[in-house]
Amino acid sequence: MPPEKMSSDSIVEVAVFAAVSHTLHYRVPAELRRHARIGKRVLVPLARQQALGLLVGFEQPPLPVTEGTFLRDVLAMVDSSPTVPQELIDLCRWVADYYFYPLGEVLQSTLPGNIQLKPKDLLGITAAGKAAPDSGNPSGLLALLRNDSPLSLAEIQGRLQLPKPPHAEIKALLARGWLERIFVWPDPPARLRVVNTVRLCDGGHPLLASPLSEKAQKLATLLRQASGAVPLREILDQIKGAKYWLDKWKHAGVIAIEALEMPRPLQCVKSIPAIPTPILNADQESAVEAIVPFLRQPSFCPFLIHGVTGSGKTEVYLRLIEEALQAGRGVLTLVPEIALSTQLEGLFRHRLGDSLTIWHSALSPSERFDQWRRALNRPTGVVLGARSAVFMPIQNLGLIIVDEEHDSSYKQEDRLRYQARDVALVRARRLGIPILLGSATPSLQSLHHALAGRYRMLTLSSRIMERPLPTIEVVDMRMQRGKARILSTTLQEALKQTVGSGQQAILFLNRRGFAAFLLCRTCGEALPCPHCSVSLTYHRQRDLLSCHYCGHEQRPPETCPRCGHVRLVYHGFGTERVEQELRDLLPGVHLARMDRDTITHSRELVRILDRMHGGQVDVLLGTQMVAKGHDFPNVTLVGVINADISLQMADFRAGESTVQLLMQVAGRAGRGEDPGHVIIQSYNPRHPAIQCALNGDYLNFAGQELESRRNLQYPPFTRLAKILVTDRDPEIARQAAHELARFGHELVGRMAAHRQSLVIMGPAPAPLSKLKNRYRWQIYVKAWNSRDLQEFVGSLLIQARDAALLRRAQLSVDRDPMSTL
CATH class of the missing domain: 3.40.1440.60 (PriA, 3(prime) DNA-binding domain)
Known part of the structure; x- marks a missing residue:
């Protein structure tokens, strides 16, 4: 044109x-x-x-x-x-x-x-097409559509028995106006939920002023106290015989019964008792006072709240949320785990009522549709959700809160590898609003920014109501024998005493399954996953060997697939094995296990948390799901069954992540009136990370770790990108990785001429060298500023598109990587 x-x-x-x-x-x-x-x-x-x-x-x-x-x-x-x-x-x-x-x-x-469903693309005949001669249409397409219209392209090809679709002919007929495209949109799987509701129209009507029966009085009170319409089914369930009064009052114009769109009810922890709004202590008051001016006169400012576990960070969040709502602004609150979201939902609903919107992956498609539409159409409100909630459409957004900002769950590890905390910071900066990052164990990156003056740091130095921090004890597992190699004698005695006194305990082990692997004692083969370079984990309840990366499952063999001998033994242990040990140790104990094997839906998660809050569980055993954010006042004992697992990772952040996890799980103890005790089991009790958890001095550990990273030039003093090269053919993956590295070294040389410093590390096989039948190689790129790294990776990807070998392999970029696997 x-x-x-x-x-x-x-x-x-x-x-x-x-x-x-x-x-x-x-x-x-x-x-x-x-x-x-x-x-x-x-x-x-x-x-x-x-x-x-x-x-x-x-x-x-x-x-x-x-x-x-x-x-x-x-x-x-x-x-x-x-x-x-x-x-x-x-x-x-x-x-x-x-x-x-x-x-x-x-x-x-x-x-x-x-x-995101696409429509069905059909072709129909127009009035001009019906009047057109067939001579210009040798395939018979017009004649077909005169009798049967509209049809899809595949249906046309089949009816006319053509070897291939008549694209050129259809294009010409569309241009002449003889055919038209017709799009038939499928019904969405998530429909709007419409329910009958009752709304009070005339609260001063004489019928309500006259003496009422007990049921009528209860109904009138319910309608008066409601801020809007009340679902009819909810009224009929609460008040037996209410239908008589509803019919009478509707006829008199006292109420209106209307069909309204309402979101589907969500599962949240319901056993959290409704408590009056607490009085803030001095630290909490100072934190709120520091942030409120940025809500009243919005401007970008990142705040880092460093508060010990149980110091009342959540109450600070709630006060700021209420302040934002009063100013007519929306709030986004991010949490790292669905388990934490469902518990906070119950607390937030007590305080914030109908203004709350929930967003996480455990919601059903219909529930997600409801919550997304609710956020999109409301002028203000609060969104509480996990990682992907950072992309929710919130109108008049005035405050962003990132709880447990250090948590690695904020980083997505596949496809779009974004860090939700960092995206939230950019969103706040673009909108010119404050953002609050909260943690008892802040990430070293955030601490570095605070020390450099880029973030404002606020401190909550003590637990609310002056409750003491739990006492911590480290057990050297090298000294344990027999069954005490799983639950030490110290932990066994503490469990007996805790359960016997009617209190609760949490046990943490970041490994699920019954046994870590199945080993042949003749040839030393640990049965591997056929699709990944990892051993299979044994799950006794289902009697299956399972890969926790690709989902492959198989029955345990009777003989070794490699050498044919029968000397197969199970090694290592996970939460399923610990559950058995606990039932043997404490017969009749009320035990709940919380890991991915037992929690397949948010309903199971809510049920366990409700039982825990209601005192129906003596011991809660689980993986990371039990470690973060939970507030169970009757928990006085926390046991860390193997503190060394995360220390074995080939990652410069291993010490940081271990300390954070240990201090977070330790913080679940002693949050009520009774003091707490924490037992940490370790084969390396003198490790600095274990000693930090024992002493509880996170800032001292962080200072030493930051100095070490400065000397080694690791983040946050440099910027990293990981480029992953994968292919189903191991040789193509290897060759492509080496060719990409060669391009990278040439580019580094050209950029060095402009005083842009970068370092390439690799290529090398990834620690997880095979995943889902794809062989994996890694290249790390280190830069001293974000701009150089952006330019380098962008230029390298453009160059890779022109290389035939690299077009065969799959490339993906992980900016600011959290995992070395």
């Missing part, structure tokens, strides 16, 4: 929901132009298919439009109103650039999966 026939509002920029590295430009037909708005989903042609995408801009193409240039048309506008706000589009552009990921797929992650 010549340039004079194009205007800026007829050309749109679309981010396609596909692995396309850049946005595309399309022409908007005249009949769709008045419906085109930024943030709406669109259906567009992509090669010979159709794809969904998001309209992200109106603009002229980046290159001049010359004679003969052809832009394809947008096929349909999917939404009646925008589904992604401009603010979120801008944030996703930053995410796509920083993490080297297609913008369309970043934007797609902001939407619930069940609204």
